[in-house]
Amino acid sequence: MGASALLGVLLVLFVAGLCRGDTWSTPAEALSALAGQGESVIVVREWRLPRTTAAGVFGALLGCAGAVFQNLTRNALGSPDVIGLDTGAYTGALVSITVLGGTSAQLALGSVAGGLLTATVILLLSLRSGLSGLRLIVIGIGVNAMLTALNAWIVLRAELDVALAVSGWGAGSLNGIGWDDLALPLAIAAALATLLATVSRAMHQTGLGDDLAVTTGVSLNRHRLLTIAAGVCCTATVTAVAGPIAFIALAAPQIGRRLTRAPGVPLAPAALTGAVLLLAADLIAQTLIAPIALPVGAVTTAIGGLYLLWLLIKEVNRP
Secondary structure (H helix, E strand, O other): OOHHHHHHHHHHHHHHHHHOOOOOOOHHHHHHHHOOOOOOHHHHHHHHHHHHHHHHHHHHHHHHHHHHHHHHHOOOOOOOOOOOHHHHHHHHHHHHHHHHOOOHHHHHHHHHHHHHHHHHHHHHHOHHHOOOOHHHHHHHHHHHHHHHHHHHHHHHHOOHHHHHHHHHHOOOOOOOOOHHHHHHHHHHHHHHHHHHHHHHHHHHHHHOOHHHHHHOOOOHHHHHHHHHHHHHHHHHHHHHHHOOOOOHHHHHHHHHHHHHOOOOOOHHHHHHHHHHHHHHHHHHHHHOEOOEOOOHHHHHHHHHHHHHHHHHHHHHHOO
16 A cells, blocks of 8 residues: 555545534535535534544644654654653643643643653653663653653642543543634644654654764754654644544554555655544544544554554564
8 A cells, every 4th residue: 555545545534524423424415515515514614624634634743753753763662652752741731721721822832841841851861872772762661651640640639620621631532623723733733744844854864874874964963853852742732732642653653654665664654644543543433432422542542552562562572
């Protein structure tokens, strides 16, 4: 399956997302409503389209974040949800909600600050062995566990109404997302896409080895800072709006690489696969116990847990 096939699957899932709601619409009805015709214009344009757009864009961001950190660590386990960056971004968002009031700008800044601080701590603790290898991942897992405990403490100490709100949001949910929630994230996503496009060539070169990257003119320190910042911002942007959505960043880069048979861990297949996975997971979340819509994070965690188990077994058995 190449990139064109992934695009085709993405388009089908996007149209399916426009058809799914409290009641099903046919693809023809959904597309007519999207064009401003029929009785379902408001339902499709104002309710279903924002959610479907969010699933596609957020899945692509998470796929890119996973590709960035798997290239950086040169390990399939080196994704932001495994090494704690998602959890750190969630911690920053929780502090913004419980201390500052939690406006959209505060959530965005808090998530980015939490993710960057977590990345800084992990990198500082991993300096003895550099930025690659199993040590960074193990340290990240430990930091992740500590931040998970801290997040639970923050929720328990919060006011009851705030605790209830953040508990549901913390499961990773696209429920209730509207265009007002997406204006800032879509602008940030466009900026991050531009940044990642400029560093993609250097990322591929560093994936082949530091020595080769240096001989081809890559400034390793500058490149690593840019890619880490971009990866953290991808994760934090999603977390600020939808909460932490697990396992998309872990699975999408490797699945995309295998489907397109691309060398290394390229960004474009990871982004396309992430969008496909999150759109599919959101359709399952809306359909499984309809009319109740599950948090999409519950679906990605259930599916991703099986993928992680398979990946761990493969890593252990690798000679």
